[in-house]
Amino acid sequence: MGAYFPLFINMEGKRVQVFGGGKIAARRVLTLLEFGARVKVTAPMISKELEKLAEQENSLTLEYRRYQRGELKEVDLVLAATCEDKVNDMIFMECRQKEIPVNVASDQEKCDFYFPGVAKEGEITVGVTAGGKNHKKAKKVTERIRELLKEIC
Numbered sequence: 001m002g003a004y005f006p007l008f009i010n011m012e013g014k015r016v017q018v019f020g021g022g023k024i025a026a027r028r029v030l031t032l033l034e035f036g037a038r039v040k041v042t043a044p045m046i047s048k049e050l051e052k053l054a055e056q057e058n059s060l061t062l063e064y065r066r067y068q069r070g071e072l073k074e075v076d077l078v079l080a081a082t083c084e085d086k087v088n089d090m091i092f093m094e095c096r097q098k099e100i101p102v103n104v105a106s107d108q109e110k111c112d113f114y115f116p117g118v119a120k121e122g123e124i125t126v127g128v129t130a131g132g133k134n135h136k137k138a139k140k141v142t143e144r145i146r147e148l149l150k151e152i153c
């Protein structure tokens, strides 16, 4: 497959539902909040990091429960980041059926979009992806761009 086009989306007020409340969810929720999204995290266990964040951020709500098949409605974007591959697959299938853009953290084949490494300085925003093929390289490049932006912006 060819490279994914870097579309820059207005996330202000968009409703994002994140399944899973672990390490990966926390990193991504933090990024989404910076861009003005309204985020709901649904998971039986939610990390301390996310709990602290929810105390400070009105745009973040936490739901302590498992994903339920058929539950998705009035959602603009979904991230499936549970540690259960089967659950992530079920979320993926429901999103496909309801035409909700979805990212499955455990399976690069099941991503309508990749979650980029983000470098932001003032009005400049850079998103980095290796097209699902090399998250380590994406991370390295993002870090270098962050340094560069600090220097020149």
Ligand SMILES: C[C@@]1(CC(=O)O)c2cc3[nH]c(cc4nc(cc5[nH]c(cc(n2)[C@H]1CCC(=O)O)[C@@](C)(CC(=O)O)[C@@H]5CCC(=O)O)C(CC(=O)O)=C4CCC(=O)O)c(CCC(=O)O)c3CC(=O)O
Residues within 6 Å of the ligand: 027, 028, 103, 104, 105, 106, 107, 108, 111, 113, 114, 115, 116, 117, 118, 128, 129, 130, 131, 132, 133, 134, 135, 136, 138, 139, 142
């Ligand atoms: C395909 C993608 C799917 C998606 O969009 O969900 C995906 C998939 C996977 N990542 C895995 C592991 C890790 N990913 C990271 C970090 C990042 N991963 C990110 C994006 C993406 N990761 C998507 C596009 C990737 C691309 O562009 O090619 C970044 C850019 C953005 C973000 O997640 O915030 C962020 C770096 C930016 C930053 O830090 O700023 C770390 C932490 C670290 O490296 O420190 C680890 C821990 C492991 C380690 O350390 O090895 C595994 C598990 C299997 C494995 O270990 O290989 C899979 C599953 C699979 O590959 O199928």
Ligand SMILES: NC(=O)C1=CN([C@@H]2O[C@H](COP(=O)(O)OP(=O)(O)OC[C@H]3O[C@@H](n4cnc5c(N)ncnc54)[C@H](O)[C@@H]3O)[C@@H](O)[C@H]2O)C=CC1
Residues within 6 Å of the ligand: 019, 020, 021, 022, 023, 024, 025, 042, 043, 044, 045, 046, 047, 065, 066, 067, 081, 082, 083, 084, 085, 087, 105, 106, 135
């Ligand atoms: N894309 C990426 O950058 C990376 C992706 N991964 C993948 O991401 C996924 C999550 O990784 P971590 O955050 O490290 O896991 P974690 O173990 O820290 O968190 C897992 C979360 O899933 C929740 N969960 C379990 N069953 C659930 C259900 N039925 N419904 C809703 N939530 C449920 C747990 O309560 C917990 O909050 C894994 O599938 C892993 O393979 C892992 C590393 C990096």
